[in-house]
Amino acid sequence: MADVENVVIIGSGPAGHTAAIYAARANLSPFMFEGYQAGGSAGGQLMTTTDVENYPGFPEGIQGPELMQLFRKQAERFGTRMVMEDVVSVDLKQRPFTIKSDEREVRAHSIIVATGATAKRMGVPSESRLFNNGMSACAVCDGALPFFRNQPLMVIGGGDTAVEEATYLTKFGSVVHLVHRRDQLRASKIMQERALKNSKINIMWNTVLEDALGEQFVTGARVRNVKTGELKDVELAGIFYAIGHTPNTVVFQGQIDLHENGYIKVKHESQETSIPGVFAAGDVHDHKYRQAVTAAGSGCAAALECERWLGAEGII
Ligand code: NDP
Secondary structure, eight states: OTTEEEEEEEEOOOOHHHHHHHHHTTTOOOEEEOOTTSSSSSGGGGOOOEEEOOOOTTOOOEHHHHHHHHHHHHHHHHOOOEEEEOEEEEEEESSSEEESSSSSSEEEEEEEEOEEEOOOOOOOOOOHHHTTEESSSSSHTTSSSSGTTSSOOOOOOOOSHHHHHHHHTTTSSSSSEEEEESSSOOHHHHHHHHHHHHHTEETTTTEEEEEOSSSSSSSSSEETTTTOOOHHHHHOOOEOOOOOOOOOGGGGTSSOBOOOOBBBBOOOTTTTTTTTTTEEGGTOOOSSOOHHHHHHHHHHHHHHHHHHHHHHTTTT
């Protein structure tokens, strides 16, 4: 089947590009749909991050977009073919699989899904102006930036991420306001206890963010108590959303087994999905760690497993 690709990689974040590097070096000649819509651009969530200081190998840190350029360059160097198109549909019911974008239809013996997840935002009025200027959806990525040091900060959410990120931010901020819309946290008991014990965390119960304040940078937040309706302005330098992520799995619904929360189910230690020959890597299946380095690791594993599978099927 001359016109059938060995492997199509969908997504171009750390997981997709690492899978591409390994697949290309295994002479699989991978074809990648880079996508552009999920994170606002190809390259995934790191494209909307500034300093990345926790990716090993860059002791001085590196800008997110620059890191993704390097990932891309490395995948290209070994012969990955890439198109900056979003996948709009897939047919995984018969082999070879079919993957469609608005521009083309590609058939493939195997697929590595690395479409990632998108951090949820609240869409408050000033968000379009202030996002990345004091507003962030990733405390672990941005919390250590100099302009947050010794300043009051705010985290929105009541789950494990919110509590974990609020705790993390106490290392940098003078105080961390944890704003939660109910009077009970969703986070696990152990994480709750840690937050409740931390004297630098101030929990604002039954409270929602109305808007971020500031012109060029965040200088405060307007919050509303949902019980009393009272509005209050709080001075601070940073607002961090921790209200969950949405996995980018819409095109796979009904074809691959997903968890209730929409993330792709993978078999333990093989990255294989419920469809033989379809693998998943990175945030599209991992809702726990969500780090570039763990995504890259699972991209590597997916490519190695994919190569093994193609060999076992007698395709390569
Ligand atoms: P969750 O979905 O668990 O929590 C989201 C939180 O944000 C909830 O408290 C929710 O409120 C709140 N929220 C959602 N939408 C809005 C909104 N529009 N306005 C205000 N608040 C909102 O997401 P997490 O990212 O916290 O966790 C995802 C998964 O990852 C979980 O399974 C978690 O256990 C896991 N995780 C584990 C960690 C660990 O073990 N170390 C660390 C981080 C995550 P409400 O409670 O009212 O619904």
